[in-house]
Amino acid sequence: MDTQKFVLITGAAGGIGRATVNLFFEKGWHVVGIDRSDFGEGFPANGLFVRSDISRPEDMQAIFEKVSAVTDSLDALVNNAAMQIAKPLVETTVEEWDAVMNANLRSVFLGVKLAHPLLKARGGAAVVNVSSVHAIQTSANIAAYAASKGGMLALTRAMAIEFAPDNIRANAILPGAVDTPMLRAGLGRGHVGHGDMQERLDNLARKTVNGRVGTPEEIAHAIYFLADNQQSSFMTGQALVVDGGATARLSTE
Incomplete structure (x- = not known):
């Protein structure tokens, strides 16, 4: 069997996704990256990037046909892709709710189901599901996202139990505030004030125990560990929380 390691990373063009692609490449892995946006320049030359929408079951099927053409096994699957809709629960439409669930939760179910033969073939593989601190502590106007990320934790436990006989481990990582395009887009919710972007980031940083916002590279290292x-x-x-201590402190402090 080929000893070259292969990892499939969804949401590869996002903040955490890019850092994760780069780290696995630095560690000598072949990287298969998936995103509905273009990656642009710099994807590892020995890897494969597929522009595709994981929230669509037919796209998922096509992705794994392409993956199977380049490798007969996977050492790791990183379910990182996500979308966020920031609005009050009572204003969230059924279509918006379904879009979040399809992108964040159904895609993980489908991805693991389709990846399972490739993970099993390796004889010792890992699934890393990128959840969020919103799975365990959340805030106003982000209910669909929080529910999808909470569901991911239960799904991770179910995977771990069912896949253990195949020597496949499954764990989740729960990032806190990390400086990514998604975080910056979400700062418009008003939970950290209404100043300019830097002011909002600074306000958010003060809410962590570390006193700063995380970097995508820090999350990538935790993903690599799992x-x-x-x-x-x-x-x-x-469920591994990587949040600068934010969930360690009482909200009443």
Whole structure:
């Protein structure tokens, strides 16, 4: 069997996705990246980038046909793609709710189902689901996103139990405030004031215990830890929070 390691990363063109693509490439892995947006310049030359929408089941099927053409096994699957709709629950439409669930949760179910034969073929693989601190502590006007990320934790536990006989581990990572395009877009919700972007980022930073917002690279390293069978071989079904201590502090403090 080929000893070259392969990882599939969804949401590869986003903030955390790009950092994760780069880190796995630096570590010597072949990277398959998926995103509905163009990656642009700089995708690893020895990898494969597929522009596709994981919220569409027919697109998922096509993705894995392309993946199977380049490798007969996967060492890791990183379910990172997500969308966020920031509005009050009572103003959220059924279409918006379904769009968030399809992109954030159904895509993970489908992706793992389709990736399972490739992960099983490796004889020791890992699934890393990128959830969010919103799965365990949330705020106003982000209900659909929080629900999708909470569902991902339950799905991660179910995967861990069902896939253990195939030597496939499944864990989730819960990033807190990380400086990404998604975070900056979401700062318009008003939960950190209404100043300019830097002022909002500074206000958010003060709410963490570390006193700063995280970087995509910091999350990428945590993802790599969970994907690497040497570093996290005895971890499965777990939720790893990487949030600068934000969820450690009482909201009444």
